Structures are given as structure tokens and as C-alpha cells.
Amino acid sequence: MQNQDTAGTTQVANQPSRREEALTPDQAQWVAQVFQSTAGAIEQTIHGKRRVIELVIATVLAGGHVLLEDVPGTGKTALARALGQVVQGTSSRIQFTPDLLPGDVTGISVYDQRAGVFEFHAGPIFANVVLADEINRASPKTQSALLEVMEEGQVTVDGTTHDVGSPFLVIATQNPIEQAGTYRLPEAQLDRFMIKTSIGYPDGAAMARILQGHRAAHEPLQPVVTTAMITQAMEFANRVHVSPLVADYAVRLVEATRRAEAVRLGASVRGALSLVRLACAWAVANGRHYITPDDIRDLALPVLAHRLVLEPEAEFDGVTAEQIVGQIILDVAPPQENGTA
Template sequence: MTPEQSAWFAETFTSLVTNVSRAVLGADRPVRLVLTAMVAEGHVLLEDAPGTGKTSLAKAISASVQGTHQRIQFTPDLLPSDVTGVTIWDQGTRTFQFHPGPVFTSVLLADEINRASPKTQSALLEVMEEGHVTVDRDTHPVGRPFVVIATQNPIEQAGTYRLPEAQLDRFLVRTSLGYPDRTATVEILAGNRDRTTALDAVVTTAGVVEMAELAQTVHVDGAVLDYVARLVEGTREDPQTALGASVRGGLALVRCARVTAAAAGRAYVIPDDVKDLAVPVLAHRLVLDPEADFLGATTTQVVERVLSATPPPVARA
């Protein structure tokens, strides 16, 4: 990545964060994490109570990149074909025609994903991992950029289906918007319209794809890779975990660190990039020991403890 490309990447990413934050007030850190996941070509799990601006976030991102936006309200009776699309016989042409589902979009908001049956939840796995869906043996790409923002209510669990670990591992980042502070709340209450309608596009979808490809060229030194490997191993060796982070978790951490470095105008990753992203990238991939869970331990505490116990590198490999 040339210095000119680094400067363009950093300027564009900052403009995206600023633009989206005009619609989602008081949530700069979560907005930055979601945009990092999009540029890293990953997906986001939002654990939030209703009314915290999740739909506004998805609409603001799609408006900022000149993309499209779709929302699926997951319910127990939702079918896989309601997500991916269905093939229907056309009497006029006497052929089967594919009718795309809502996954064919730039930003997909999967609202309350844990309320759908496991079979419907699994309909998202192929498109999240491969970027295409297969219906009646035919493969249909969804295009780039493509990001799934899945939400689940961490408080109300009645009538829900717990996401299996294999599915949680598919999400690049887990974060939470939370409630805004008082100043942002007053500003929200003073408005009388949807703030996303006033947003102008900052970059095209082709520009986002170019950013994703540039981020892959960011250099990661062997010492930083060793640091990531030690962090991942530390989550497995912690006495409070029954299942630690997988190799996919380490790969996800490196992908996000590359985007964070490029967003700072650097063509190389530093240990602070990894430390800043460890909790949102790794915590949701851990499974606690039942006794530790009973005593009130959290996966966030485990990752923070591993970070404290794992010294970062001080020299190149």
C-alpha cells in the first residue's frame, strides 16, 4: 500500500465513521467496529435491548456507501427460503425463475436472529462465509460489499433458540450500541425526523471493495502474528473456559487489525491494534466452564485477563 493509498484509506474511513455517527449519536466506538467488520468483509453480532438504534445504524451505513439495505424480522415461523429466496415455476416462459430473497443486498439487518429456528438460522451460514447462496443446485452470488448485522436481545430469552458456537464463530465482531449519554439523548429527542434520510454518500460500493482489497496488503510482522497466536492459546488454557478461541478467531483478529492499521494511515499492524480489538473479536467465541458461569464470570473478563498476562512484542521477528 503506497503512502497515497494509506492517506486515502484513512481519510475515507474517518469520513464514513463521521457520516454514520450523524445518524447514530453517541456510539462512535461501535460504529467504528461495525465499519471495520464491513471493510474486513466480515459480519457483526449486536447484543442490545430494543430501541438503541440498530436499524438506524444499518440504514446509515448503506446510505454512506451508496448501497442497499434490507431488514429481516426473525420469527419462529420464518423459513430458510424467506431469507435466501425461492425458485418458482413461470407458466409463461415454462421455466423455473429464481426470486432473490432479502440477503441480496449490501447491508442486511437480521433482527433478533435467535428467535428463528436453527434451520432458518443456518440459512445465513453459507452466505456469510462464502458470499453466495445455493438454491436448487444453482449458486447465486450476493455481491460485494456484503455485511450481516445480526441482533439479539441479551435480556429476554423466552422463546429463543441459542446460537450454537459454530455460528457465533462466523461473526467477526460482537459489540453493543448501548444507550446514548444525556447530551446525545437530548439531541435525539429534539429531532423530529429520520436522520438517515439526510445522509450523503461518502464512498461507492466499489470504493468499499477497493478498501477491502487494500487492507489485505497491510503488513503484519511475525512478532505480531506470534502475539495473536499466544492470545488465542491463552483463551484455551484459561481455567475458566471450556472452549477457547479457534484458529478462525486468530484469523479474524488479524483481518480486523489490518483494517484498523489502514484506518490510522499505516501500512503495518502494531500490537496496540490487536489489543484494541481482542475483546470484540474473541470474547463471543469462548465457552465458559459451567462452574465459572455459575459464579458470574464473563468471557470479556477472560479475554482481558489473557491480555494482561500476555506481554506484547517489543521488537520485530
């Protein structure tokens, strides 16, 4: 989706002042309005999946990226497309295939004979919302082209660094069923996704709404927020209060993943940071200027599970990372305080 006229954007509220260092309740409420407006607009296309929609938008506010792993036909691509439409910015889609080259993603330098210089031609990664469709079908060399941009928001081509701008979100999809002709994402790549989640099949009522509105599903959604509003909301999310006890709870959860018997490699420091950052975005999206132990506990599974590397024996026995994180959440006691400033 290319830039559109700002007259078509619905302003959910007057933007609050950004002078205060500590996040105020009014600023948190403004972010909550932006969040709910965005989620409500996307839900016009993705029915009955409010939790997944909210997780994806919270990841945007936290400055992270999303990996959607699900069977075909559940709406992975539709969700990414809807997000690109309701945010008034740019979006692109990259269909990952075995013959895709790194330059097809990042862009290349082309020699201009008239000027006698190399000119950079930006690739599809230069957009606010990037859909990396079937990411595991590209070669490891092409997958590695995403490592720098997902971590630092920039691309280096021929020794020159190019900023991709803000907000910047990569939504990657992969099919867990058909593995022929695919390349498993390496741990370094998985660790750069803030969350890994799935959409799943809709319930009967949601399925009926989808069938009744199948014609409208192909109509583009109208933007409801601007990229400037998203950037402002991201800054407010960075100022959410994190109490020492709640931070310690996140640390204890992450350390427990490293001590689990079936785990060969536990969650990284990046995983701990992602958990707290997403909890901050989740809190402000719900109108709070502080995070609680419930925020940490509710988000631990989508943030931590995909970062674990299990022992081969455990995988052979059918143990999953989701089961391990779920048990850790039950075993590690949360603090008694609610995390208020």
C-alpha cells in the same frame, strides 16, 4: 435502500492506483479518508458512539459481519440503517420470527410454466448491507441459512450457487434480556461473526442532541461513498503489512483462550484470522500500512469473547467471557516492536 444516482455521492478523494503489490502510505491515507467520511456521516444519526461506529466500518473493510447484542431502544437498527444509507449500494432488513423459513432469507426457485424452467427469485440476503433483526427469534433451521452466505458470500438453492456480490455485510441484532421464544445462536453461527459488540446508552450530552434532533433522525442520510470505493478499500486492507512478531502475539492470545481454566472451548482458527484481518482494516483506517501490537490488543475483546464456550460451573459463578479475555490481554505480553515493515 436501492441504488441511487452517483451524482449524489461525495467523493472523498481521487482513487489511488491499485497496481502496487505492497500498500503505500498514500493508499493508506486514502482509505483513512473514506473511513472517516463514512463514520462522520453515520455519527449524524448515532450520537456519542464513535468507537462502535468505527468498529462496524472496520469490520466492513475486513470482510466480516457484526453481531449487536443490546437492550431495546439503543440504536442497533438505526446503526445498520445508517450504514446502508451512507454507502451507495443496496440494503435490506429481515425481521427474524419463529415462522420465518430459510427460503424467506435466501430466495426460492419458482417454476415458470411458459418457459418450462425453474427461475430463481432472490431473497433479501442479496444486498450490500443486510440487517438481520432479532436473529435469535428464528428457528435453528432458518438461522442455518446464513451459514454459507456469511462464510463464502454465496447462496446455494436447488444445487445452483448464486453470488451475493461485494461488499457484503450482515449486521445481526439480538436482545440479551428477553429470552422467551428465542433460540440461542449455535457456536458455528457465532463463530461467523467477526465481532460482537453493543451500543449502550448514550451519555447526557449525546442524549440531549438526540432529543433536539428527533425530527431529523427519520430523514435518510446522503451516501458519501460508493460500493466500488469500499471494495477498493477492502483490497487495500488485505495488503497491510503483518510482521511475524505481531502475528505471533495474536496466536499467543488465541492459544491462551484455549488454556484458560473456565473455558471449555477456546477461540477457533477463524477467530485468529478474524483478529488479524480486523487489525489490518483498523490500521489502514487510521492511515497506517502496517499493524501494531496495540491494534491486536484493542480488538481482541470484540473479536474473541463471543467465541468462547465456558464451563457450566464458571457460568454459574458469574464468570463472563469478556472477563476472561480481558485477563488474557493483561497476562500475555505484547512484542516490543511496533510492527512497521
